[in-house]
Amino acid sequence: METLVPVDGGELWADDTGGDGLPMVLVHPGVGDSTIWDPVLPALAARRRVIRYDARGYGRSPAPGVAYSPAADLGAVLDHFGLARAALVASSMGGAASLALTLNDPERVAGLALLVPGVTGYDGLADADMELYQQIEKLAKAGDTEGIVRLGLGLWGRAAGGSPETDPLAAAHFRAVLPAWFANIGHQRTDPPAFDRLGEIAAPTVLALGELDRPEVVRCNEEMAERIPRCRLVRLAASDHYPTLREPENCARLIEKLYAEAG
16 A cells, blocks of 8 residues: 655655555665666565555655654654564664664664665775766766766666666666755755674674675675674675566575564
8 A cells, every 4th residue: 555654844655555464665776766676576475564654755755845864764764654563674774774773762663675775984985976966066067967877876776787788677776766865965964874883783694795885885894794793695696786576586595584583
């Protein structure tokens, strides 16, 4: 069932498959909206209650008009559906939000399935990201949207050739999120640093990194897995920053295994 979830100063599009048992909430990356879960959703929803939503400005959610916290928005989604406890399945940007919520309110998180996750407070990506943002800003000022898509796929879509020509599916996902990237400037707040607090996480956790992802992201994910107690690290050999597009069956299996541990 599709619905709009009220959040501070706005609303989010969300979809709830319904069903009994521990709910599973899918939190998408910044390089795709909630449709990034389409390749794994049928397998997950066949036996589980699955909720997914679009972050502000992404997919079917309106662009933000006020400053907001991704973690607070995730909490608002849980509140709207009356979820005292849920298993979180999160990718990249969604991983950072999910980790922040877990540290803020650990009783609400039964388990974490993290796919190529981001995290606040990690300095190892700062220089590379600053250079990337400068390149994106230059292309944006020139009105070269396709140049941004090509740049993004060269970094995050290497598993399928790293170009719109060799990877039209990832290119479509990436192209669709660019309006959100620019609409969210000045509105999306960075949640408090989480990297140095990862040792506090008690929920069962699996972290899947893409072996073909940016080297800086791979390194970050390795260090995250080392810090999270009893975290199971999975290396997806054929994946970059789009694991649900590259290895949907493997992703569904590791999510189901984590769900069983969380339940």
